[in-house]
Amino acid sequence: MKRRASSYVLLTAGLLVVVFPFLWTLLASFKPESEIRRNPPTLLPAEWTTSNYSGLFERMNMGTAFLNSAVIAVALVVANLLFCSMVGYAFAKLRFRFRNTLFGLVMVQLMVPAIVVMVPQFVLIAKLGLVNTFLGIVLPFVVAPLGIFMMRQFIADIPDELIQAARVDGAREFRIFFSIVLPLCRPALATLGLITFMTSWNNFLWPAVVAQSEDMYTLPVALAIFSNAQATQYGLLIAGAVVVVAPILLLFLFLQRYFVQGIASTGLK
Amino acid sequence: MATTLERPPVLEKPPPVFRKPRNSWVAWIFVLPFLVVFVVFWAGPLLAGLGMSFTDMRSTDVRDPLAVDVVGVENYLRLFDDELMRKAALNTLIFVVTTLPLTIALGLAAAVALNSGIARLPAAFFRLGYYTPYITSIIGIAVAWRFLLDPDAGPVNQFLGWIGIDGPAWLSDERTALPVIIVMTAWRSFGFDMVVLLAALQGIPKELYEAADIDGAGRWQRFRSVTVPMLKPALLFCTVYSSIGFAQFMEEPLVMTRGGPAGATTSASLAIYNQFGAGAYGYAGAAATVLFTVIVALAVLQFRIGRRS
Numbered sequence: 173m174k175r176r177a178s179s180y181v182l183l184t185a186g187l188l189v190v191v192f193p194f195l196w197t198l199l200a201s202f203k204p205e206s207e208i209r210r211n212p213p214t215l216l217p218a219e220w221t222t223s224n225y226s227g228l229f230e231r232m233n234m235g236t237a238f239l240n241s242a243v244i245a246v247a248l249v250v251a252n253l254l255f256c257s258m259v260g261y262a263f264a265k266l267r268f269r270f271r272n273t274l275f276g277l278v279m280v281q282l283m284v285p286a287i288v289v290m291v292p293q294f295v296l297i298a299k300l301g302l303v304n305t306f307l308g309i310v311l312p313f314v315v316a317p318l319g320i321f322m323m324r325q326f327i328a329d330i331p332d333e334l335i336q337a338a339r340v341d342g343a344r345e346f347r348i349f350f351s352i353v354l355p356l357c358r359p360a361l362a363t364l365g366l367i368t369f370m371t372s373w374n375n376f377l378w379p380a381v382v383a384q385s386e387d388m389y390t391l392p393v394a395l396a397i398f399s400n401a402q403a404t405q406y407g408l409l410i411a412g413a414v415v416v417v418a419p420i421l422l423l424f425l426f427l428q429r430y431f432v433q434g435i436a437s438t439g440l441k
Numbered sequence: 442m443a444t445t446l447e448r449p450p451v452l453e454k455p456p457p458v459f460r461k462p463r464n465s466w467v468a469w470i471f472v473l474p475f476l477v478v479f480v481v482f483w484a485g486p487l488l489a490g491l492g493m494s495f496t497d498m499r500s501t502d503v504r505d506p507l508a509v510d511v512v513g514v515e516n517y518l519r520l521f522d523d524e525l526m527r528k529a530a531l532n533t534l535i536f537v538v539t540t541l542p543l544t545i546a547l548g549l550a551a552a553v554a555l556n557s558g559i560a561r562l563p564a565a566f567f568r569l570g571y572y573t574p575y576i577t578s579i580i581g582i583a584v585a586w587r588f589l590l591d592p593d594a595g596p597v598n599q600f601l602g603w604i605g606i607d608g609p610a611w612l613s614d615e616r617t618a619l620p621v622i623i624v625m626t627a628w629r630s631f632g633f634d635m636v637v638l639l640a641a642l643q644g645i646p647k648e649l650y651e652a653a654d655i656d657g658a659g660r661w662q663r664f665r666s667v668t669v670p671m672l673k674p675a676l677l678f679c680t681v682y683s684s685i686g687f688a689q690f691m692e693e694p695l696v697m698t699r700g701g702p703a704g705a706t707t708s709a710s711l712a713i714y715n716q717f718g719a720g721a722y723g724y725a726g727a728a729a730t731v732l733f734t735v736i737v738a739l740a741v742l743q744f745r746i747g748r749r750s
Contacts, residue, residue, distance in 0.1 A: 176557060176559060179559055180559060180563070181553075182550075183554050183559070183567045183590035186554075187567055187570045189628075190571055190574065190632075191570055192572075193586060193589055193628075194573070194585075195465055195584055197589070200588070204454075209593065211593075211599050211602070212599060212603070213596050213599050255475070258472075258474060259471060259475045261471055262468045263472070266467070266468035267468070268465040268469060268472075269465065271468075274475075274476070277479055277484075278475065278479075283685070283734075283737075284483060284487060284711075287691065287710045287713055287714065287729060287730075288490065288732060289482075289483060289486040289487055289490060290714075290724050291486075291490060291493065291717050291726055292485070292486035292489035292490045292493060292726070293486045295493075295503055295722070296481070296482070296486060298503050308443075311554060312478065314474070315474045315478050344467075345467040345468075345471070349471075354655065370481050373578065374576075374577070374578040374649055376580055376692055377691070377692075377714075391578075392579075395581065396580050396692075396696055399584050399587070400696075404591075406588050407589070409584050409587075409588065410584065410585060412581075413580075413581040413582070414581075417578055417582070420576055421573060424573070424576055425569070428569065433638045
């Protein structure tokens with residue numbers, strides 16, 4: 173009993189430390205610049221203001237960056253849901269030569285660090301005339317190796333009899349895939365969609381390399397550039413940090429339930 | 442995520458109906474998206490980067506490939522003479538060997554505390570809270586931390602001032618800049634290790650602890666001779682996975698210090714990124730090749746050691 177109580181105390185103290193940076197920054201983003209710098213500091217804003225946020229959207233085209241991030245993330249979610257499940261289906265249920273070799277290549281791509289291939293990738297994108305375009309930002313990530321891996325694991329658990337029966341009935345592979353396999357994959361697709369959105373929203377390196385003009389910046393790129401240019405404008409900067417971080421936090425808190433449900437209802441481990 | 446990795450990658454033989462390779466061309470259509478993207482955007486660039494590292498290619502040569510000259514291993518030799526590159530390599534090494542144990546220790550402590558019989562709902566709540574830094578944008582996090590650590594406006598030094606400590610200029614002091622980034626990274630990453638280790642902890646059979654009790658083992662002994670050995674695969678996974686990620690750290694110094702002061706926080710990846718920005722493609726390619734080699738060697742070495750002991 174005593175041990176359990178000390179666990180609670182430790183965990184609560186730890187949680188406060190972990191959450192403090194989020195909480196303090198969030199509250200400070202609603203203070204005027206003068207109050208942010210005041211010593212002794214205030215926890216709750218003495219004077220609530222949204223001027224940091226409105227200033228942000230005026231000063232640095234935050235609206236455009238937000239939209240760019242959203243468009244890119246949604247495009248990547250759609251592409252990955254389709255492609256990863258197609259490829260995962262082939263690896264799980266179809267027989268073809270070099271299947272295991274090819275699956276090994278999926279693992280290889282999973283391990284290649286982004287910075288290592290960045291320069292030649294950029295040269296390639298430049299040759300294709302895709303610098304400073306959405307397509308250039310999106311293309312290398314339309315079928316993520318981790319997504320293929322996830323979908324293969326999930327589809328492998330779908331009973332072969334279902335697919336066999338459809339085949340005996342004369343259904344073609346594409347029909348089997350779209351009308352039998354995909355609907356059964358809904359929980360895995362939800363998880364994959366969530367992870368893809370998160371990864372894309374937070375991605376920095378590649379968008380920073382491909383996007384060259386302000387109208388193409390994603391949120392992290394715009395914030396990084398703004399933070400290097402305006403190092404001490406804390407009001408605007410931390411409002412920017414909140415705009416980048418909050419959507420993913422909300423999505424995670426909100427979809428956590430569905431996430432767990434999806435896992436529980438299908439027995440997916 | 443850890444549990445999905447435990448399944449062997451080779452599938453069982455499909456039932457006889459599947460044996461006929463009647464549909465094998467259809468299978469290739471299904472894997473085509475991966476094949477095209479892998480060859481064009483990953484395998485191609487990986488090989489091209491290797492080739493590029495033996496040339497004097499610069500950003501201006503993208504339009505005019507004939508201007509590129511082969512210079513052999515000159516880029517590599519320059520790399521070892523480059524003061525900043527050596528510093529970046531050293532910083533990366535220090536970063537990995539300090540952040541890694543710190544992150545795993547925090548993750549293990551959180552996992553053990555969560556597994557010590559506390560109720561389900563608070564456990565889920567704590568787990569969620571600890572995991573949040575891991576899923577958020579590193580750029581946003583870095584901006585927030587820079588504010589928290591500002592020598593004047595930041596709350597950290599203001600709190601320290603209350604108890605009579607004159608806090609340092611955390612990010613512009615050569616002695617504190619890298620340690621700050623180390624602590625921030627551990628704060629951000631330990632939630633992942635916690636989730637992996639918690640799953641492994643819950644998989645340890647109760648009988649092992651009962652047997653240890655019968656043998657009269659104390660709490661610390663139980664931890665050392667039952668928990669830690671049983672956690673070995675999960676710990677190995679965390680070590681390999683995290684060290685691959687940590688060896689590439691870049692966004693944190695880019696936003697918080699721009700690699701300064703005096704190169705004190707310049708990482709290998711950041712140095713490559715800067716060379717790319719300066720247009721020295723061949724040189725950046727050589728540095729990237731070295732980094733990749735080190736990362737692969739590190740992963741292989743860890744697996745070897747982990748398997749042997």
